[in-house]
Amino acid sequence: MGKSGYTSLSLDEKRYAKLRKDWESHVTTEDTFTVWATTVLEKAIEREKELSSRYGGLHFVGSTQDGGCIIQEKGEVIRITYAKNTLTCDHDKGMCKHILYAAMHPQF
């Protein structure tokens, strides 16, 4: 039986073990894992809502193996690459809305 006033969230055991190990190794917080995870989920959803509001024509497709990501804009594929500590867009020179969108996206 769970803690009163709380609900449970079932996670894949292997993913949870890795998540918990990484959290313990890399996250500095006074929060418990559950409080921290809930806050991060809330922030991620807020971020996606904000991105939809600011960049309604953009859609996050996924991350790439090389540290970049793929975005779609009006059916067009836009590739963001990461090299030498810099994000680059294959459609624009310098900083652009695609790079900002990618950098702010919680799945990137």
Ligand SMILES: [Zn+2]
């Ligand atoms: Zn761009």
